[in-house]
Amino acid sequence: MLKVDLQMIENERAKFLRHLAKAGRRVSHGREIIFDEVMRSHGHFTAEELVKECLQKKLKVSRPTVFRVLNDLLEAGIIRETAFGDKHRHFEHVYDEKPHHHAQCIRCHNFIEFPDRKEDKIYHQYLEKQGFKILGHEMHFYGICKDCQLKEV
Amino acid sequence: MLKVDLQMIENERAKFLRHLAKAGRRVSHGREIIFDEVMRSHGHFTAEELVKECLQKKLKVSRPTVFRVLNDLLEAGIIRETAFGDKHRHFEHVYDEKPHHHAQCIRCHNFIEFPDRKEDKIYHQYLEKQGFKILGHEMHFYGICKDCQLKEV
DNA sequence: TTAGCATATGAGATACTGTATCATTAAGAA
DNA sequence: TTCTTAATGATACAGTATCTCATATGCTAA
Ligand SMILES: [Zn+2]
Ligand SMILES: [Zn+2]
Ligand SMILES: [Zn+2]
Ligand SMILES: [Zn+2]
Numbered sequence: 001m002l003k004v005d006l007q008m009i010e011n012e013r014a015k016f017l018r019h020l021a022k023a024g025r026r027v028s029h030g031r032e033i034i035f036d037e038v039m040r041s042h043g044h045f046t047a048e049e050l051v052k053e054c055l056q057k058k059l060k061v062s063r064p065t066v067f068r069v070l071n072d073l074l075e076a077g078i079i080r081e082t083a084f085g086d087k088h089r090h091f092e093h094v095y096d097e098k099p100h101h102h103a104q105c106i107r108c109h110n111f112i113e114f115p116d117r118k119e120d121k122i123y124h125q126y127l128e129k130q131g132f133k134i135l136g137h138e139m140h141f142y143g144i145c146k147d148c149q150l151k152e153v
Numbered sequence: 154m155l156k157v158d159l160q161m162i163e164n165e166r167a168k169f170l171r172h173l174a175k176a177g178r179r180v181s182h183g184r185e186i187i188f189d190e191v192m193r194s195h196g197h198f199t200a201e202e203l204v205k206e207c208l209q210k211k212l213k214v215s216r217p218t219v220f221r222v223l224n225d226l227l228e229a230g231i232i233r234e235t236a237f238g239d240k241h242r243h244f245e246h247v248y249d250e251k252p253h254h255h256a257q258c259i260r261c262h263n264f265i266e267f268p269d270r271k272e273d274k275i276y277h278q279y280l281e282k283q284g285f286k287i288l289g290h291e292m293h294f295y296g297i298c299k300d301c302q303l304k305e306v
Numbered sequence: 307t308t309a310g311c312a313t314a315t316g317a318g319a320t321a322c323t324g325t326a327t328c329a330t331t332a333a334g335a336a
Numbered sequence: 337t338t339c340t341t342a343a344t345g346a347t348a349c350a351g352t353a354t355c356t357c358a359t360a361t362g363c364t365a366a
Contacts (some may be wrong), residue, residue, distance in 0.1 A: 085237065
């Protein structure tokens with residue numbers, strides 16, 4: 001989960017600028033605005049949420065630019081895309097995070113994170129025995145969070 | 154994984170007919186065609202694949218009907234929906250299957266299945282301690298399958 | 307400062323998956 | 337065969353993401 005940490009934000013900004021410089025891209029208005037907005041967001045977010053936030057705040061960025069900068073941030077290793085069973089693109093911050101999985105509440109759609117355990121290795125062995133080269137894995141629990149259970153009738 | 158098994162298909166067809174009768178629905182042309190097409194498909198499939206298959210074979214069914222019958226088959230317990238990190242609806246057959254997870258090849262998009270192990274329980278304990286009520290979970294590995302590794306340059 | 311070029315951007319079109327509407331067709335009972 | 341009702345397809349639509357391309361902007365070199 002994201003703690004506000006100005007030093008970290010500056011580190012990430014430096015990383016972003018280095019990436020842009022190396023790729024011969026410019027530090028444009030859109031990239032600065034959206035970088036700031038992403039850094040302000042906590043935990044997980046979707047592309048749509050970010051677009052809506054920018055429109056509400058009347059930031060001078062368009063929908064395609066949001067998606068373009070999200071791709072820049074992915075390339076720069078500042079955010080990571082996480083797959084879920086819906087039609088939205090989900091992202092989360094990379095910094096200061098240990099490998100973890102997600103549990104999502106089907107009512108409020110919030111996430112709980114839990115650390116990756118080496119017990120998953122038993123599956124690795126099984127797959128590797130079949131010649132499958134593992135590049136990654138995600139575990140996704142779904143259910144009802146504590147708060148939403150309390151709200152139940 | 155699906156073995157062609159005529160007896161099983163007849164069992165599933167009977168189950169489908171029972172379900173339709175109980176719900177007061179008709180055994181229509183579209184339902185028969187799409188049931189057959191689903192039974193012909195092996196393993197996992199998406200709604201889009203099924204639609205394309207029907208169009209290619211010039212079967213007399215429309216896109217909305219494919220989706221409607223998929224919902225019928227879900228209700229009847231003949232197929233089950235599985236969530237993946239893309240924007241497609243994924244389905245698989247229910248019969249003769251034990252709880253399992255999926256590994257998907259990023260090249261050919263085929264699936265390998267592996268059985269669910271009780272080692273996942275360690276995550277259950279963690280989440281339940283936080284008051285999260287678990288309704289289900291999926292584990293999704295991605296990587297490169299044996300065949301695609303052999304095809305590499 | 308200015309000119310010139312390459313990149314970034316936004317408006318709008320487009321792709322793609324999935325649903326909703328509704329007039330028409332067809333299943334199944336009598 | 338007739339009648340009632342469910343099923344269907346054509347079409348429009350919703351929602352997310354991407355593409356196109358003319359224009360705007362940042363950057364570099366005079
Ligand atoms: Zn909740
Ligand atoms: Zn996370
Ligand atoms: Zn493969
Ligand atoms: Zn499966």
